[in-house]
Amino acid sequence: MSEGPPAGPKGWAEIAEEARRRIYVRDWAPGQVIPSEEALAVEFGVARATVNRALRALAEEGWVERRRRAGTRVAERPVRRATFSIPLIRDEVEQLGRGYRYAMQSCEEVDTPGEIATRLAMQGEPRVLRITALHRGDGWAYAWEERWINPGVVPEARGVDWRIESPNEWLLAQVPYTEVAVSVGAEAASEEVAGAFLCEPGTPLLSLERTTWSGQWGVTFVRLSYAPGHRMWSRM
Amino acid sequence: MSEGPPAGPKGWAEIAEEARRRIYVRDWAPGQVIPSEEALAVEFGVARATVNRALRALAEEGWVERRRRAGTRVAERPVRRATFSIPLIRDEVEQLGRGYRYAMQSCEEVDTPGEIATRLAMQGEPRVLRITALHRGDGWAYAWEERWINPGVVPEARGVDWRIESPNEWLLAQVPYTEVAVSVGAEAASEEVAGAFLCEPGTPLLSLERTTWSGQWGVTFVRLSYAPGHRMWSRM
DNA sequence: TAGTGGTCTAGACCACCAG
């Protein structure tokens, strides 16, 4: 009973899948060097570029580490990466099937606090725009926004009516940005924020801070405080 | 005064950089379709595969959206992705230059709480291992771990001395996993955890929850509570 | 149906670095 040609992996995705399987069953053990691209290309009957594509994907996923001359080895400590997508809050809310509403809470131009000056690397611009706003989904408070804008970089921001414009969406449309730094942490709800969320002051809230740069210029810093119990999810 | 040939972008990385620049200066405006790979290949004097590599990178970064036939267009709403690396806590602590220490706090086999049974999709295995532990850096509490292990998938876990073995490191070495779900949120410190962190009960803590799967089997669920003020950082 | 991106090939040269 002869069998047809073995249905081996065909494209780079299938080859990557086969490689994951071999790692999974310890066929390729942690720390071990796996065969070279050339050897695998021969084994699978594909071009080396195809194997390269597959192994590059595995490396990005953290399964293997690759170095010239040293070859490709299975990661001992797979440093997993969790990727969270950070859409506009409007999109986030609407994707939940809820009606989105934005409401400015306050808007003022103030002397730049030291912390903000540092974060935005501000020089010579002693004043900064501070806006607070509430994002609602179906009437319920979804996230509280505390926004700082550097008018030295975006002078037009001074003329905007923030009761109508949502800072994030306005800035996105106006200012190109090159770099973004994000962090997440836990904070206690202030009196003001607790009022919006109808919770006790001191309630733990997930906070997301984001600093946005346009070249070397700090454009804006925002702290988003999500409703109590909110979690950010990632699937790897 | 004739000039030499213009020093255009050479490799895929430089072409990607040039494309980012064009998006940045609104040369390619949001929502607009950019030239085809073929056209760009001609413009830059490279093979189409090289342009493809560059644009694929931009798509992964969220700058452009690509669809066959429809072409490549600049994203209207760049859905930014924040990637956090999640190393072993040991590595995390040691990278800060601190001395790492692990200390089990409790270990018991208990009737599976409904929440855990759901998370691990447990069937027929009414008992589960629960371990709590403290991770220290230079003697200071760094993170509190509450770990649940499904002995139906990892029966050997019952025989392990968790005063010595750190669950995460042991599991990593023992059980191959295929899928991981991660979430972050904010929690109030319990009495027990507050004691470890020398803070008031109710203090907001960043919590990271992770469920790990091996095929269709839920292996383990862990909740890490980080010290007050801890933040996770990502640079995009 | 035609045009776009997705993928693959066979070959080539190069950068890097472990031995």
Place this chain on the structure above:
DNA sequence: TGGTGGTCTAGACCACTAT
């Protein structure tokens, strides 16, 4: 210094989908 991965090329076929 040789073997490995990183990259590029010129060409080809295919999958998808806007028109």
